[in-house]
Amino acid sequence: MAHRFPVLVRGLVVPAALLWLATVPAAGQARSAGARPGGSAAKAYTPPRTPDGQPDLQGIWSNTTITPLERPKGVTGEFFTPEEAIEAAKRAAAEEAEQTEPGTIADVHYDFTQFGLDRSQSAMALSLRTSLIVDPTDGKLPPLSEEGRRRAAERAAERKRRGGPHDAVQNEPLGARCILMDRNGPPMIGGAYNNDYQIMQAPGYVMILTEMLHDVRIIPLDGRPHLPPNVRQWTGSYRGRWEGQTLVVETTNLTDKFAFQGASENMRLTERFTRTDEDTIRYQFTVDDPSTWTRPWSAEVLWKKTTGPIFEHACHEGNYGLYNTLSGARAEEKRNAEEAAKKGSLK
C-alpha cells in the first residue's frame, strides 16, 4: 500500500517524527511524567508563580499524541521501550501520510502533511505509554454497568431511528457541525491535527482557550458553587482550585449530547493540570459515571509547550464541508431515484 505515496512526502514526515523521539534516551527525558516510572523520581519541578501567587501554567500548549486512549490489541506492557516508541511513531507518521491517494477521490481532501497539520510535525510531548488510560492498569475502559449497556443500546436504536448519517444535519458528528470537538472536551483530548491551547491566568481565574472552535473555559478559583442541577451545558459547570502545584478542575452539569466515550449526563470529571517542567504540563483526568461504567477510570496526556499565535477558527462560518456533505447526499438520492425510474420505464 505504501508504494503509491510519493517518496517526498514520506521522507518529509518520518524524520520529523524521529526528530522528537531521537531525544528520548539522550536527553534523559525518560523521567518526564509520561515516561517509564522507576529510577529516581523526577526532581520536583517548581513552576514559576503568577503575580497573584498561582503556579504559572500560562503559555501556548499542544496535547498532540499518537498514544491511543485504549491500549491496542496485542500490546501488553504499560510502556514501550524507546525503540518500540520510535517504531510506533514511524507507523503513525506513515499512516497519516497515506490519508490521501493522488489522482483519486481521496486526494480531494487536503493532505495534512503538506500543511504541517499532521501530528508528526506538531509539538508533541514524549510519552512511552501504550495507552492514555492509566487506570484500570490494563489500559482499557472498564466494563459498562447494566444501566450503561441499556443506554448504549437505546442510543444505538435512536440513531437508527433518525436515519442515515447524512439524512439531516443533526445526524452528522458534532465536530463536523462545529459544535464541539474532542479538543474542547471535557475532557480535552487531542485529535488528528491542531491540538493547540492557550492558558492565561488572572486573579481568581484560569482561562483555557482551545484554538479549535475558539472555545474558552474560564475556570473560577473562588470556591463558588456549581450551577444549579437543572442548568446543563455542553461543557458543563467547571470550578477549579489549587492543590499544591496542581490545578484541579471539577466538572458537572453535563448534557447527554456530547456523551464522552458513551458517558451519561451524570458524568463527573476531575482534571488535574501539573506543570512538570518548563515545557510540559501533565494533564490527568478521572471520569466518574456509575450510570455508565462499573468503576471510575483515569487517563493521562502530556501537553507540550508550542508557539503561537492562536488564530481565529471560524468553523461554523466557513462550514462548506457540512453543506456539501448534505447537498451531495440529496443529489445522490435524486440521481438514484432517476436511475431507478429509468430502469422501471424500460421494463
Next chain:
Amino acid sequence: MRKWLRPALMASLGLALTVIPAGGQSRTYRAPRSADGKPNFNGIWQALNEAYWDIEAHAAAPGPVLELGASHATAGGLSIIDGLTIPYKPEALQKKQQNYANRLKLDPEIRCYLPGVPRANYMPYPFQVVQGPKYIMMIHTYAGAVRTIYMDDHKEAPADSWMGWSNGHWEGETLVVDTTGFNDQTWFDRAGNFHSDALHVVERYTATSPDHLLYEATIEDPNVFTRPWKISMLLYRRLEKNAQIMEFRCVEFVEELIYGRLRKQPGK
C-alpha cells in the same frame, strides 16, 4: 483636535480625561492596578443600551417575525454616534437600506456567525476581560466569540477574520486597541449597518469608576464611509455574586434554519 489635545493633557496631568461624564461622575479617575502596574480591567462587562438593534437613533418598531410579537420588537434607542448618523457614501447608504429590508435573511447574528468589532461589545450579553501583560483576552457570551489583544507583539493581520487582528497599547489610563484584518461579513447592529474588509477600528477603554468603562471606537472604512466616525458608550461591570459567562453555543440553534432544506425528504 482631540487627537493632539488629549495626549498633551494626559501628559501634563498624568490622568485620563474622559469625554462623556458617566452619570455625573468625576471626569478623572485612576483605576486600580494590575500586577504590571496597568489599569486593571479584569472582570465581566456589559453594555446597557439599545445599540444592538440600531446604533443610530431609532424609535420602537415591530420585529420582523410576526409570531414573536412584542418580545422581539425593536426597543427605541438613542444614537451612540458622535454626530448622530453614520457618514455613508450614497451607494453604501442604499446597501444599508437593502440590508435592513432583508435583515431576516442577511443579519449574521441570526446565523450565529461571529459578531465582529465593535458589535461584540454591545450585544445584549456580558463579556469577560482576562488581562495579562502580553495578552488581553475578551471572551464574549454570544457565539463564544474571542478576541486576543496583543500588547507587546504587534503584527500585521496574517489573514482576514471575523473578529479582526488586534494590537493594543496603554496610553495612561486608557487601553487603546487597533484592529484591522476584518472580512466584510459582519454588521454593526441588527439594522443592517455594515462595512467592507477595509474596516479599521481603534477602540479606547478608560475606567471612569471601579465599575464603569468608557468605551469609544473610531471607525474608518473608505470603501463605505465618507470620513472616520466615532461611537461611545459605557460598559458596566456585572456585580452579581458569582456572575459568569454562560455557554451560548448557538450553532445548534441555527442548524435547522441553515441546513434544514437539505434534510432528506420522507419517501425518497
